[in-house]
Amino acid sequence: MKSFGKFLAAASFAAAAVVTMVGAGPIPARAEDAVIASIKQNGTFRVGVDATFAPFEFSQDGKKTGFDIELVEAIAKELGATKGVEWVDIDFKGLIPGLMANRFDMIASAMYITEERRKVVAFSDTYYPGGLVIMVKANNTAVKGPADLEGKTAAVQIGTKSVVHLKEHFPKTKIVEVETNAEMFGQVETGRTDVAVTGKPAAKLYAQTHPTVKVLDDQLTTEDYGFAMRKDNTELVTKVNAAITKLKADGTYQKLIDKWFEAKK
Template identity: 55%
Template sequence: MKMIKKLALGVVCALSLAGAAQAQDTKTLNVATDATFPPFEYFDNNVRTGFDVEMVEALAAKMGRQVNWTQIDFKGLIPGLVAKRFDVAVSAIYITDERKKVVDFTNSYYPGGLVVLGKADDASITGPEDLKGKKVSVQVGTKSVAYLKEHYPEAQLVEVEKNEEMFNLLLTGRVDAAVTGKPAALLFASKNDAVHVLPKQVTTEEYGIAVRKDLADLTAELNAALDAIKADGTYDALVSKWFGGVK
């Protein structure tokens, strides 16, 4: 009996020490993303890359940390933070009041907004007000879904899991338009003459890094690192590389 108690005590102590060691580990930045959204994050020959990816790597370097990436569907990013599966989520996430109820955000790191991506030969859609009765592809879990349901309820939304599915539906004519973030839409349109970005923007938004609410110190640390890469020119170099210097 004494031996069993000693063994049990040893297990409890070992687990306590392991937990303490994990809590004190400040060398790893656990980051989740949905790498299907160029130019922000995507895989190129099985290598994760994009503006968000390189920016986070630069932030981590300033913080003296290594990045541990988790690939997850966009709709699981905020719930994953709430469940403490990871510490940070970066995936062209708009800062919204609804999301701020359950997670914290860093300062905005890039301006964005929703735009309509339409067919180049379709003159019937000149702005978001023309989406009434049209089939519109959107990525599930994004602001596009909630915004269109609230402001353009007569648009027929076709919700898909991945960004490329949304674009492919438009290219193949199965939907009339797509609504997504401006940088991604411009990049896609620049490579596909069959589509174009409508000049009238749907919304104006700000992208931010989402952080667990119980990690206020980490949010402050990320903000300090963001200021640092802006001061030393790293940020401008990334904007130039991925967005042609537009910010």
């Protein structure tokens, strides 16, 4: 999960600066169909990304890849972007200010949908349910879900929301705090702890290549990921949602889920 506080402040500052520059009021909003018209005319869909968060978006062999990257490329085709996606690289904290400044028309960067962010941008429908999950050894039959955590030992990364969540909701679970994800997962694989509690993307990615562990389906929390767009581009939001629905219906979405998050058998 990526930090929000810094870029929300930056977004508020950017918005205030825009109003100040024009004096009497904000710059007039672009027409609702402006982005769709631009895609049809230029053949490209401009999308902002901070490609540093595997398995959603990252660089490999000099090329962007990941779940978000491939999903957005498929969405772009549905929108009529014949030349594909024009990726605009920017630090995560600068994504919302960049969107507001029309540097690009959508954010695809593992961004949680929150009420604070909704005050600034419009979100697509949920395209991936994140949140905290439980990882156990593949042959563990004693822990089938959150109800089985009482009295068990749980490895967590120090300073994460996993620590807070377990202390608040599972006070009888013994917490073992470690420095890194690798240490946390190693605790489970070697049997030093019964479970690990961490974010779903990281757990799913690890389980892909480590068949000795598995991620339980019953999540501890759910925090949805969405694509962010400007509020005045309601037609774009509608078309992106329609594209997500179509890609789920035709099996494209599930193939990407299997590729990036499901453990290989």
